[in-house]
Amino acid sequence: MKVQTTVLLGTAVSALVAVQALAQDIPSEVTLFKDVNIFDGKNDALLEGYDVLVVRNLIQQIAEDIPVSGTYELEVSTGALERVETLPGSGVNGYSITIRDADGVETQTQQVAVNVIAGGGRTLMPGLIDAHYHLMLAASQGDSWRLEQPDYTHATMVVEANNLLQRGFTSIRDTAGPGFGIKKAVDEGMIPGPRMYLSGTLITQTSGHADRTLPFEEPRIFSGRAPVGEEVMKLDRVVNGRDEVLAATRQNLKQGATQIKIAIGGGVYSLYDPLDVTEFTEDEIRAAVDAASDWGTYVTAHVYTPKGVLRGIRNGLKTIEHGQLMDEEAAREMAERGVYLITQPFEAEENLRALANDIQWAKYLQVVEGWQRTADLVKQYDIKMGFGTDLVFAPDTNGQQADFLARFGKWFSNIEMLRMITSTNAEILALSGPRNPYQEGPLGVIEEGAYADIILVDGNPLEDVSILGSNGANIPLVMKDGRIFKNTMN
Ligand SMILES: [Zn+2]
Known part of the structure; x- marks a missing residue:
């Protein structure tokens, strides 16, 4: 039996739709890359100054100016999203997710931390x-x-x-x-x-x-x-x-x-x-x-x-x-x-x-x-x-x-x-x-729904592929399956 649910959450939504927004499926943290130039694995033009949101192990959203906090209402059956209020306690990076049952009664609310990675104009590309x-x-x-x-x-x-x-x-x-x-x-x-x-x-x-x-x-x-x-x-x-x-x-x-x-x-x-x-x-x-x-x-x-x-x-x-x-x-x-x-x-x-x-x-x-x-x-x-x-x-x-x-x-x-x-x-x-x-x-590839296998690169490999070499010297961050295994930017 499936219950019609309404979820209030940040922009990290579609992946939660896919799992019908069960409470145990809400991650405790999501990752947001800010200000990166994206090489998507296929196209010869970089998407400049974009953000990439990773929820669990998948790329959830690629857009300009994805907010680091906020509250959204999600219609689970259609995936429709509407911003309804701002997250209280501003200054903290986070999303708020609420699961409601078919009658609109709140069953659980969870704060989701956002791990914000300042890309600083680096190239973000597939692993x-x-x-x-x-x-x-x-x-x-x-x-x-x-x-x-x-x-x-x-x-x-x-x-x-x-x-x-x-x-x-x-x-x-x-x-x-x-x-x-x-x-x-x-x-x-x-x-x-x-x-x-x-x-x-x-x-x-x-x-x-x-x-x-x-x-x-x-x-x-x-x-x-x-x-x-x-x-x-x-x-x-x-x-x-x-x-x-x-x-x-x-x-x-x-x-x-x-x-x-x-x-x-x-x-x-x-x-x-x-x-x-x-x-x-x-x-x-x-x-x-x-x-x-x-x-x-x-x-x-x-x-x-x-x-x-x-x-x-x-x-x-x-x-x-x-x-x-x-x-x-x-x-x-x-x-x-x-x-x-x-x-x-x-x-x-x-x-x-x-x-x-x-x-x-x-x-x-x-x-x-x-x-x-x-x-x-x-x-x-x-x-x-x-x-x-x-x-x-x-x-x-x-x-x-x-x-x-x-x-x-x-x-x-x-x-x-x-x-x-x-x-x-x-x-x-x-x-x-x-x-x-x-x-x-x-x-x-870097696209919505793809695995979050991501590297950040100092420089633009579209101008010089050799920067990918040298034992990863110009690759300060490596994420695989949504998990960060290397980060020398801190
Ligand atoms: Zn061989």
């Missing part, structure tokens, strides 16, 4: 999103993830989760590795971290990009054991044939994977596969796509070559990771099929040279050379492009995460790059459909 990250490998120094105790590695992941937030990343798409327990703890508010869209284990074939057995070890399918990355750390899984691919895909979905990642071509750091090889047959790729689509979600793949890209997208992949060696045919077909590309602007950096043997380094240099051609093709064929860094093995350099964006500056305008790291990446996250764990509102 950053990295569409290709590996929480475990990014947190691990070299091979530490397979040399140390698992709980040590998990501890490094917890630290890295907080570091991501502190530099402005409020969502990551994790394209292989463990983290389901850490994600749960983050979502419960136990530890700080971004929203995580986890793939679970990277599914690979014997000899594939994620086959981490040693050269003298027999594979599991004969007489061997699963490698440590599979059996202990849940980083990848070596399978062959349709049935095993189905089982591996379903196991990841059972854990809570939001998308499935497979390796369908040679890798840089992997020991056995030259860059030019193609991995998994069409039937094996189809098996992953079948199992994922039965769960309403999709498959992405690690691959560099045109042959691999074409085999993947012709068998149902929705996104491609890397693609630095692709050609015109692959680019054209990606564009035609609306497949997203997440490529990385790798550079031949010293710290990475030290981590690679000569064969690995030679492969890496091909990819370093290739991404600029791929960027040409993305521009030429207008491929939808997300932003994902693939930072691994060197935690000290993870602060460069957003610096990678400016490396695309030769090909893309500032607004194009900003869309990649916000709204386009959010489109990629949304491909998870019913497996998307965060469905109360959109991500990657």
Whole structure:
């Protein structure tokens, strides 16, 4: 039975409508950003001098001059709002909410504090999103993830989760590795971290990009054991044939994977596969796509070559990771099929040279050379492009995460790059459909009803995207899900 209620409250109204204004749903505090210039994740013009009101975990209102206090009457059934009086005791930031029953009798009144954040003309924009990250490998120094105790590695992941937030990343798409327990703890508010869209284990074939057995070890399918990355750390899984691919895909979905990642071509750091090889047959790729689509979600793949890209997208992949060696045919077909590309602007950096043997380094240099051609093709064929860094093995350099964006500056305008790291990446996250764990509102945009994943930026990233880098030095405030995790403005 629903009772017609009338509510008196401040401007924080619509979210309360949505929950029928039950007393326990009235928050004790709301957040009001005053005097900010808004980049909404899509449009190339800033909304200058606006205010943004956050109620619970959603953006409630975007307007000029939202009052910091006041009393409003709300018709719950229609959402109609009328200002009826000013809040007594002026000088205190706050809203007053009263719930009345169908006869107009007051049942409860609650004061709601307003946490006013003086934006001072800073840019307010969506929290950053990295569409290709590996929480475990990014947190691990070299091979530490397979040399140390698992709980040590998990501890490094917890630290890295907080570091991501502190530099402005409020969502990551994790394209292989463990983290389901850490994600749960983050979502419960136990530890700080971004929203995580986890793939679970990277599914690979014997000899594939994620086959981490040693050269003298027999594979599991004969007489061997699963490698440590599979059996202990849940980083990848070596399978062959349709049935095993189905089982591996379903196991990841059972854990809570939001998308499935497979390796369908040679890798840089992997020991056995030259860059030019193609991995998994069409039937094996189809098996992953079948199992994922039965769960309403999709498959992405690690691959560099045109042959691999074409085999993947012709068998149902929705996104491609890397693609630095692709050609015109692959680019054209990606564009035609609306497949997203997440490529990385790798550079031949010293710290990475030290981590690679000569064969690995030679492969890496091909990819370093290739991404600029791929960027040409993305521009030429207008491929939808997300932003994902693939930072691994060197935690000290993870602060460069957003610096990678400016490396695309030769090909893309500032607004194009900003869309990649916000709204386009959010489109990629949304491909998870019913497996998307965060469905109360959109991500990657600043609009009424969107999740309150918000950063404040010193300066205007529409004029210079590089200010988003430097380990978040120009990002004094980070809010995720309506909660402030960083504020150095006080
Ligand atoms: Zn990766």
